[in-house]
Amino acid sequence: MGITKTTYFTDEQNELAILTKAMGHPARIAIIQHLIKVNSCICGDIVNELPLAQPTVSQHLKELKNAGLIKGNFEGNAICYCLDENGFNKIKHFFQHINSYLENQKNQCC
Template sequence: MGLSKTEIFTDRQNQIALFGKVFGHPARVAIMDYLFKIQACVCGDLVNEIGLAQPTISQHLKELKHLGLIKGNVEGTSVCYCIDHENWMHMKKLMIGFLDQDILSESCC
């Protein structure tokens, strides 16, 4: 079908999948990398930094914003983006909880 059957999975599994999906595109990884590197808000030079067209970047930003990982503050004609540290921390906790399951797990083969 092309449609994920989210109803048969737990909320936690669906949430992990949502965050996984948002990091499932290198452009969004690159956007986050840049926001972390710059250590401040970025006023829309992401189009020059990353080599994609303005509507494409805008779309990726929208998805990151939709999951609450970044915020966009309007300043005049431009918009300043920065990381939502609190939401990032929550996401990080969830993802690391998933990734860290191996420390309790024995190797069997």
């Protein structure tokens, strides 16, 4: 069927899935890494940085933006992108939860 049963899960579960799914492609990881490196840059710089065509990069940027992981401002006729802390803060708490669990627990199966 191929359709995710989102209604059967909590809002939190769906939101975390959307955020992590948005990160789940090497091109989108590369975009995040590049934005950290240069702080902010226009879309064209990312196109030059990645081994993908402009429409493909535009599509990846859209997915990151929809998830709330990046944001873009108009800079003349170009669009300047940078990280959006909103999205990352939402994931942050989940990972903190996981990490504190793994540290305090001898994590072993049955």
